[in-house]
Amino acid sequence: xxxxxxRRIGRLAVMMLLDDDKERTLEIVKELGWTTCTGxxxxxxxxxVVAAIETAARKNEIVKTGVYREGHALYHAIIEALHGVTRGxxxxxxxxxxVGLSFAIVRGEPYDSxxxxxxxxxxxYGTIGAPMKGAEHETIGLGINHI
Amino acid sequence: xxxxxxRRIGRLAVMMLLDDDKERTLEIVKELGWTTCTGxxxxxxxxxVVAAIETAARKNEIVKTGVYREGHALYHAIIEALHGVTRGxxxxxxxxxxVGLSFAIVRGEPYDSxxxxxxxxxxxYGTIGAPMKGAEHETIGLGINHI
Amino acid sequence: xxxxxxRRIGRLAVMMLLDDDKERTLEIVKELGWTTCTGxxxxxxxxxVVAAIETAARKNEIVKTGVYREGHALYHAIIEALHGVTRGxxxxxxxxxxVGLSFAIVRGEPYDSxxxxxxxxxxxYGTIGAPMKGAEHETIGLGINHI
Amino acid sequence: xxxxxxRRIGRLAVMMLLDDDKERTLEIVKELGWTTCTGxxxxxxxxxVVAAIETAARKNEIVKTGVYREGHALYHAIIEALHGVTRGxxxxxxxxxxVGLSFAIVRGEPYDSxxxxxxxxxxxYGTIGAPMKGAEHETIGLGINHI
Amino acid sequence: xxxxxxRRIGRLAVMMLLDDDKERTLEIVKELGWTTCTGxxxxxxxxxVVAAIETAARKNEIVKTGVYREGHALYHAIIEALHGVTRGxxxxxxxxxxVGLSFAIVRGEPYDSxxxxxxxxxxxYGTIGAPMKGAEHETIGLGINHI
Amino acid sequence: xxxxxxRRIGRLAVMMLLDDDKERTLEIVKELGWTTCTGxxxxxxxxxVVAAIETAARKNEIVKTGVYREGHALYHAIIEALHGVTRGxxxxxxxxxxVGLSFAIVRGEPYDSxxxxxxxxxxxYGTIGAPMKGAEHETIGLGINHI
Numbered sequence: 001x002x003x004x005x006x007r008r009i010g011r012l013a014v015m016m017l018l019d020d021d022k023e024r025t026l027e028i029v030k031e032l033g034w035t036t037c038t039g040x041x042x043x044x045x046x047x048x049v050v051a052a053i054e055t056a057a058r059k060n061e062i063v064k065t066g067v068y069r070e071g072h073a074l075y076h077a078i079i080e081a082l083h084g085v086t087r088g089x090x091x092x093x094x095x096x097x098x099v100g101l102s103f104a105i106v107r108g109e110p111y112d113s114x115x116x117x118x119x120x121x122x123x124x125y126g127t128i129g130a131p132m133k134g135a136e137h138e139t140i141g142l143g144i145n146h147i
Numbered sequence: 148x149x150x151x152x153x154r155r156i157g158r159l160a161v162m163m164l165l166d167d168d169k170e171r172t173l174e175i176v177k178e179l180g181w182t183t184c185t186g187x188x189x190x191x192x193x194x195x196v197v198a199a200i201e202t203a204a205r206k207n208e209i210v211k212t213g214v215y216r217e218g219h220a221l222y223h224a225i226i227e228a229l230h231g232v233t234r235g236x237x238x239x240x241x242x243x244x245x246v247g248l249s250f251a252i253v254r255g256e257p258y259d260s261x262x263x264x265x266x267x268x269x270x271x272y273g274t275i276g277a278p279m280k281g282a283e284h285e286t287i288g289l290g291i292n293h294i
Numbered sequence: 295x296x297x298x299x300x301r302r303i304g305r306l307a308v309m310m311l312l313d314d315d316k317e318r319t320l321e322i323v324k325e326l327g328w329t330t331c332t333g334x335x336x337x338x339x340x341x342x343v344v345a346a347i348e349t350a351a352r353k354n355e356i357v358k359t360g361v362y363r364e365g366h367a368l369y370h371a372i373i374e375a376l377h378g379v380t381r382g383x384x385x386x387x388x389x390x391x392x393v394g395l396s397f398a399i400v401r402g403e404p405y406d407s408x409x410x411x412x413x414x415x416x417x418x419y420g421t422i423g424a425p426m427k428g429a430e431h432e433t434i435g436l437g438i439n440h441i
Numbered sequence: 442x443x444x445x446x447x448r449r450i451g452r453l454a455v456m457m458l459l460d461d462d463k464e465r466t467l468e469i470v471k472e473l474g475w476t477t478c479t480g481x482x483x484x485x486x487x488x489x490v491v492a493a494i495e496t497a498a499r500k501n502e503i504v505k506t507g508v509y510r511e512g513h514a515l516y517h518a519i520i521e522a523l524h525g526v527t528r529g530x531x532x533x534x535x536x537x538x539x540v541g542l543s544f545a546i547v548r549g550e551p552y553d554s555x556x557x558x559x560x561x562x563x564x565x566y567g568t569i570g571a572p573m574k575g576a577e578h579e580t581i582g583l584g585i586n587h588i
Numbered sequence: 589x590x591x592x593x594x595r596r597i598g599r600l601a602v603m604m605l606l607d608d609d610k611e612r613t614l615e616i617v618k619e620l621g622w623t624t625c626t627g628x629x630x631x632x633x634x635x636x637v638v639a640a641i642e643t644a645a646r647k648n649e650i651v652k653t654g655v656y657r658e659g660h661a662l663y664h665a666i667i668e669a670l671h672g673v674t675r676g677x678x679x680x681x682x683x684x685x686x687v688g689l690s691f692a693i694v695r696g697e698p699y700d701s702x703x704x705x706x707x708x709x710x711x712x713y714g715t716i717g718a719p720m721k722g723a724e725h726e727t728i729g730l731g732i733n734h735i
Numbered sequence: 736x737x738x739x740x741x742r743r744i745g746r747l748a749v750m751m752l753l754d755d756d757k758e759r760t761l762e763i764v765k766e767l768g769w770t771t772c773t774g775x776x777x778x779x780x781x782x783x784v785v786a787a788i789e790t791a792a793r794k795n796e797i798v799k800t801g802v803y804r805e806g807h808a809l810y811h812a813i814i815e816a817l818h819g820v821t822r823g824x825x826x827x828x829x830x831x832x833x834v835g836l837s838f839a840i841v842r843g844e845p846y847d848s849x850x851x852x853x854x855x856x857x858x859x860y861g862t863i864g865a866p867m868k869g870a871e872h873e874t875i876g877l878g879i880n881h882i
Contacts, residue, residue, distance in 0.1 A: 002281040003274065010285030011165050011272070018158050018165070050390040054424075068429045069557050069587045075424065076517070079382075079389060084231025084288055088676050088814075089825045090383045095814060096785040110284075116510050119284070125158070127150065130789075130810065134149040135803045137257075137266070138157030140289040141231055146510045146587075197684040201718075215723045216851050216881045222718065223811070226676075226683060235382050235520075236531045237677045242520060243491040263804050277495075277516065282509045293804045293881075296575040297568065304579030305459050305566070312452050312459070344831040348865075362870045363704050363734045369865065370664070373823075373830060378525025378582055384824045404578075410657050413578070419452070421444065428443040431551075431560070432451030435525055436581040440657045440734075529667075529823050530678045536667060537638040571642075571663065576656045590869040591862065598873030599753050599860070606746050606753070672819025672876055698872075707872070713746070715738065722737040725845075725854070726745030728877040729819055 002112055007032060009110040010142050013123035016104035034108030035062045042100040044093030044131060046082060053078050053103050053122060062107050062120070063147070070147055074105075077122040077143035084141025085124050092128075099139070101126035107147065120147045149259055154179060156257040157289050160270035163251035181255030182209045189247040191240030191278060193229060200225050200250050200269060209254050209267070210294070217294055221252075224269040224290035231288025232271050240278075246286070248273035254294065267294045296406055301326060303404040304436050307417035310398035328402030329356045336394040338387030338425060340376060347372050347397050347416060356401050356414070357441070364441055368399075371416040371437035378435025379418050386422075393433070395420035401441060414441045443553055448473060450551040451583050454564035457545035475549030476503045483541040485534030485572060487523060494519050494544050494563060503548050503561070504588070511588055515546075518563040518584035525582025526565050533569075540580065542567035548588065561588045590700055595620060597698040598730050601711035604692035622696030623650045630688040632681030632719060634670060641666050641691050641710060650695050650708070651735070658735055662693075665710040665731035672729025673712050680716075687727070689714035695735065708735045737847055742767060744845040745877050748858035751839035769843030770797045777835040779828030779866060781817060788813050788838050788857060797842050797855070798882070805882055809840075812857040812878035819876025820859050828866075834874070836861035842882065855882045 015025040016038055029036045037060035041052035054074060057063045063070035082090050085099060092099060106121045122143045129136025162172040163185055176183045184207035188199035201221060204210045210217035229237050232246060239246060253268045269290045276283025309319040310332055323330045331354035335346035348368060351357045357364035376384050379393065386393060400415045416437045423430025456466040457479055470477045478501035482493035495515060498504045504511035523531050526540060533540060547562045563584045570577025603613040604626055617624045625648035629640035642662060645651045651658035670678050673687060680687060694709045710731045717724025750760040751773055764771045772795035776787035789809065792798045798805035817825050820834060827834060841856045857878045864871025 003283065003285070008285060010287065014161065014287060015165060018162060045388070047388055047390040054390075064556075067554075067556050068423070068431075068552065069560075071424060071426075071429050072431070072587050075391075080234040082389075083234040087227040087230040087290065090385065090389055091825065094388065094780070094782055094829065095817075095825055096782040096789075097810075111281075111509070113508075115505075115508050119510075121285075123287075129803070130806060132806075134258075135806050136150065137291045137803075137807070138150070138155055138268075138289065139291075140157065140161060140270075140287060142285065142287040143234065144284045144286075146513050192682070194682055194684040201684075211850075214848075214850050215717070215725075215846065216854075218718060218720075218723050219725070219881050222685075229683075237679065237683055238531065241486070241488055241535065241682065242523075242531055243488040243495075244516075258803065260802075262799075262802050266804075276509070277512060279512075282512050284509075284513070293807050297577065297579070302579055304581065308455065308581060309459060312456060339829070341829055341831040348831075358703075361701075361703050362699065362864070362872075363707075365865060365867075365870050366734050366872070369832075374528040376830075377528040381521040381524040381584070384826065384830055388829065405575075405656065407655075409652075409655050413657075415579075417581075428552075430444065431585045432444070432449055432562075432583065433585075434451065434455060434564075434581060434583040436579065437528070438578045438580075440660050532678065535633070535635055535682065536670075536678055537635040537642075538663075570656070571659060573659075576659050578656075578660070591871065591873070596873055598875060602749065602875060603753060606750060668822040671822040675815040675818040675878065699869075709873075711875075722846075724738065725879045726738070726743060726856075726877065727879075728745065728749060728858075728875060730873065730875040731822070732872045732874075 003110055004112050007110045009106050009108055009119055009121040010144050013104045013106040013121035014142060017102045017123055017125040029106060032108055034106060036106045037062060038102065038104045040102050044098040046090055046092050050078050057105050062105050073120055073145045073147035077120050077145040080143030081122045081124045081141035085128060085139045097128055098131045099126060099128045118147050120145055150257055151259050154257045156253055156255055156266055156268045157291050160251045160253040160268035161289060164249045164270055164272040176253060179255055181253060183251065183253045184209060185249060185251045187249050191245040193237055193239050197225050204252050209252050220267055220292045220294035224267050224292040227290030228269045228271045228288035232275060232286045244275055245278045246273060246275045265294050267292055297404055298406050301404045303400050303402055303413055303415040304438050307398045307400040307415035308436060311396045311417055311419040323400060326402055328400055330398065330400045331356060332398045334396050338392040340384055340386050343395065344372050351399050356399050367414055367439045367441035371414050371439040374437030375416045375418045375435035379422060379433045391422055392425045393420060393422045412441050414439055444551055445553050448551045450547055450549055450560055450562045451585050454545045454547040454562035455583060458543045458564055458566040470547060473549055475547060477547045478503060479543060479545045481543050485539040487531055487533050491519050498546050503546050514561055514586045514588035518561050518586040521584030522563045522565045522582035526569060526580045538569055539572045540567060540569045559588050561586055591698055592700050595698045597694050597696055597707055597709045598732050601692045601694040601709035602730060605690045605711055605713040617694060620696055622694060624692065624694045625650060626690065626692045628690050632686040634678055634680050638666050645693050650693050661708055661733045661735035665708050665733040668731030669710045669712045669729035673716060673727045685716055686719045687714060687716045706735050708733055738845055739847050742845045744841050744843055744854055744856045745879050748839045748841040748856035749877060752837045752858055752860040764841060767843055769841060771841045772797060773837060773839045775837050779833040781825055781827050785813050792840050797840050808855055808880045808882035812855050812880040815878030816857045816859045816876035820863060820874045832863055833866045834861060834863045853882050855880055
């Protein structure tokens with residue numbers, strides 16, 4: 001059941017955001033036959049970050065609308081990614097900080113064994129800081145779940 | 148005081164671990180005149196992950212041994228990176244999970260203004276899971292602090 | 295000072311919500327000479343869940359209005375119950391989720407020794423999920439405190 | 442995709458532990474064609490609680506040994522249940538407390554729509570307190586995940 | 589039910605540790621007819637901090653040995669104080685840090701109304717840092733509970 | 736690099752709030768050549784507490800306006816202090832509680848070695864409780880960071 005080196009879904013999800021040559025990563029994901037999308041969201045409300053990712057995932061048919069099972073898998077992947085971004089309390093405006101984030105969602109089969117089925121990765125990269133231009137540093141998060 | 152695009156210290160710290168061409172990232176960091184090092188640590192004890200990174204940082208003279216100020220900056224960057232890795236409780240073996248991680252430490256000046264001084268970034272990338280071969284998925288973490 | 299098997303206040307508080315025959319549980323609580331009440335609350339705001347339980351406790355004279363000591367005991371029991379419901383961050387709408395909960399409050403003497411005095415149990419049972427019909431699963435929580 | 446009232450998997454998992462007539466609950470679960478098991482574990486180490494539940498789940502073939510996907514679903518259900526038990530920090534002996542718990546694992550299809558597939562529920566009920574006979578109160582936890 | 593200015597139990601518990609003239613604070617506490625004690629504990633294990641305070645409280649008869657109700661009140665006050673000391677995760681050695689702490693326990697009636705009864709305050713003051721001489725800064729914590 | 740006994744910045748920050756003779760503490764801080772200020776804030780929103788302290792720090796020139804490095808150091812000291820005040824979740828109104836706090840900010844050199852440079856301490860003292868007059872107890876918090 002080992003993780004296939006060419007199919008490291010988490011690494012690919014992060015590279016979708018960090019790679020200078022994003023097309024290259026996108027191509028790898030496409031060649032694997034996986035689904036993916038990216039987007040941007042800036043907000044002082046964590047709920048808006050969650051909503052933006054959920055909406056993008058549905059619109060791009062990465063998760064099936066109306067199937068809770070898939071929404072549940074995605075939701076937990078998002079919240080786990082937010083832990084990396086917020087590092088302690090999953091709170092933004094309520095502790096007077098804001099984020100400007102890019103996100104990527106990747107759905108595919110990262111394991112050798114077909115029994116392991118599909119997994120979903122949500123990556124976040126951007127800045128977090130005070131609601132003041134420039135008063136911010138980078139932040140990253142990754143959540144992975146079976147779907 | 149804005150973050151300089153070419154000097155995104157967090158992105159560079161993560162690329163040190165994810166890039167296929169790690170030499171390329173290392174070169175960019177070196178050209179900026181920054182200090183950096185990478186290493187690996189696998190453990191069921193979070194304290195061993197902390198210790199491995201602290202030791203590497205001192206041995207590679209990224210932080211000054213015997214100066215608490217620098218150790219304090221590094222420590223918080225490590226713990227913040229561990230939040231991304233553990234996503235909830237900064238615990239490994241005590242909740243029956245283990246990690247196999249690569250880490251990078253980068254120290255440099257990511258902001259345009261010289262007043263912003265030096266910052267330190269700690270990135271972690273690898274797997275987290277049950278203490279059983281293959282029962283694991285990827286995980287990432289990034290901590291950034293002024294130093 | 296052992297916990298009396300017939301007086302397991304936490305079990306009774308949960309059975310008030312789960313038992314098919316709720317009257318049976320209510321009767322047991324009444325026969326013990328304890329006070330209890332139940333209610334329902336649905337919200338995206340954790341503060342509204344807290345308020346609904348506090349109001350029910352006061353209106354049903356389970357805690358004495360105007361005595362902070364009792365309010366303090368109740369408050370911590372509620373927050374502890376919410377930890378079970380939220381499992382990580384005591385947040386609802388701020389991480390884009392909502393709850394539909396039944397609650398029970400039971401006040402009585404669960405220990406053999408009279409020195410142990412009165413305790414209060416708050417139980418929560420219902421669903422948690424996305425603010426979308428059906429996108430939810432069950433959740434439970436129990437908080438117990440001396441009063 | 443609504444939750445079927447007769448198939449409330451969380452409620453059934455908790456009733457497996459609380460019902461006076463445990464056979465009755467077991468029969469309901471069996472009639473639904475679902476798999477389930479119960480067990481007991483007492484420890485000052487959270488990792489032992491996790492291990493006991495994982496072992497029981499594998500031995501009773503509720504999850505498939507060697508399939509990480511299933512182990513991953515179970516693990517997160519266990520940790521979520523432990524949040525209800527520990528209410529704040531998923532720690533036992535490290536903050537000088539111990540638990541004596543019964544647990545139940547139930548796997549089945551709680552939703553009307555077959556698309557929602559199988560879910561797993563882990564329930565915990567027992568006592569938590571100081572490592573001193575009688576210095577304890579009840580505690581409960583429930584974790585639910587898609588599998 | 590307001591907090592009496594002369595009887596601010598939390599302030600007194602902290603002053604027992606910080607005041608240059610500790611005798612003066614002790615005298616005030618004694619004049620109020622309250623019970624108190626102080627002690628010291630240094631450890632990399634949070635459980636040892638808890639144990640040291642619990643033992644001191646029993647030995648000095650601030651809480652009644654064998655009465656769980658009192659032990660429960662004290663335990664939660666200790667853990668709350670530890671939140672202030674650890675600021676995030678109630679962990680020490682497991683995240684490679686250690687504490688050297690003084691503690692004070694004060695039991696008394698801080699409210700005007702006699703209905704509010706007795707409360708207990710646990711204060712902690714000292715240093716937290718790396719297990720390396722001098723690599724540490726100050727830390728404080730206060731927990732207050734009804735007893 | 737040891738902490739100088741006369742320059743315990745955390746103790747001084749707390750004494751600024753607790754000492755009967757606040758002038759005495761202020762004098763000590765001034766004699767050390769350090770900068771400091773105090774203020775008050777009452778709110779159900781943690782973000783307002785953060786904002787009040789940040790504003791005071793800038794207005795009193797304890798941190799340099801427009802230098803993110805300094806704002807970053809201050810922000811983390813504030814959040815750490817709030818951990819002591821909230822003891823678990825850095826939330827106020829969202830879990831139906833409110834605070835009335837005094838705060839002090841002190842900036843100076845607490846270590847013998849000049850290499851250790853400047854540090855900042857944020858102390859909070861006041862009451863936390865239900866949004867109801869008198870339904871509150873004391874709370875304290877201290878955050879310390881290198882700056």
